[in-house]
Amino acid sequence: MYLAKITVTTRKSILDPQGKAVHHALASLGMEGIVDVRIGKFIEMKIDTKTTHSAEEITREACKKLLANPVMEDFAFSVEKV
Amino acid sequence: MPNMKFGVVVFPGSNCDHDAYDVLKRSFGQETRFLWHKDSSLGGVDVVILPGGFSYGDYLRCGAIARFSPIMKEVTAFAGRGGVVLGICNGFQILCEAGLLPGAFLRNERLNFVCDFVNLRVENASTRFTGACQKGEVLQIPIAHGEGNYYADDRTLETLEEYERILFRYCEADGSITASSNPNGSRSNIAGILNRAGNVMGLMPHPERASDPMLRNTDGRKIFRSLIESFVMKEQITDLSIS
Numbered sequence: 001m002y003l004a005k006i007t008v009t010t011r012k013s014i015l016d017p018q019g020k021a022v023h024h025a026l027a028s029l030g031m032e033g034i035v036d037v038r039i040g041k042f043i044e045m046k047i048d049t050k051t052t053h054s055a056e057e058i059t060r061e062a063c064k065k066l067l068a069n070p071v072m073e074d075f076a077f078s079v080e081k082v
Numbered sequence: 083m084p085n086m087k088f089g090v091v092v093f094p095g096s097n098c099d100h101d102a103y104d105v106l107k108r109s110f111g112q113e114t115r116f117l118w119h120k121d122s123s124l125g126g127v128d129v130v131i132l133p134g135g136f137s138y139g140d141y142l143r144c145g146a147i148a149r150f151s152p153i154m155k156e157v158t159a160f161a162g163r164g165g166v167v168l169g170i171c172n173g174f175q176i177l178c179e180a181g182l183l184p185g186a187f188l189r190n191e192r193l194n195f196v197c198d199f200v201n202l203r204v205e206n207a208s209t210r211f212t213g214a215c216q217k218g219e220v221l222q223i224p225i226a227h228g229e230g231n232y233y234a235d236d237r238t239l240e241t242l243e244e245y246e247r248i249l250f251r252y253c254e255a256d257g258s259i260t261a262s263s264n265p266n267g268s269r270s271n272i273a274g275i276l277n278r279a280g281n282v283m284g285l286m287p288h289p290e291r292a293s294d295p296m297l298r299n300t301d302g303r304k305i306f307r308s309l310i311e312s313f314v315m316k317e318q319i320t321d322l323s324i325s
Contacts, residue, residue, distance in 0.1 A: 017188075017193050021193060034102075066150070071235075
């Protein structure tokens, strides 16, 4: 069994109003040094397969087909044996 | 007025399906039926309406899961054969997720859910969805969404412009396109677009909520009227070509 950990984020070139609002809130808390905040999604997926390679392939396909929208989002993932 | 067959798709979470049904059936006297998202046939309808709402709870992304409903396979094939499809609000989001229209939707720029009347400028009145309008005419139609911030890359926007596929833009009451009349941050104030072949249209505003005199505003009727009349015109053109 493998566990895939996936992050989906709005593409860097696109303004992320949620991240901006949170950034403002952090600044108003008096926290210094934070120059940018971006908000995305975190997805965990358990995969029953034999090899790391096939777990990665399944994860990539899931990201491309459904989990991320290529028009506006990027995805990254890691796969570990559990 | 001709009698066309309309099918209104019902996804779990659709909530404007009855509004659309009511306008078409009662107000325009069209043969209208509901199509369940698990159906694998469109039942011979002439027009498919993807209504507003929150299909599948807007989980993951608006329209992302509805796009894989069994009925969407049929809708995609139908659109590919030139069948007429209208997506309203969530329906527009589903059409984009399904790749039947370009672009995608982000959270509204100011992060708030906006439920209000907006002014829409008709940018192209030579389509089957806007034929009863005048170019430059301003329609007042309500919006109700939290994720209506239309996004497409520069190249896509240029193509939409070039082929006059932007049908509606958010505007001021006098028709001027301004940043302050843009309720959600949509690129280029886009409120509604058409596909390349001219048979699939999506718009965020709700014409079905502005189509009954009882609700005081009937600007939305122009879109449904355009659509219904477009079938007559097509028949007339076909007749002419035969004679």
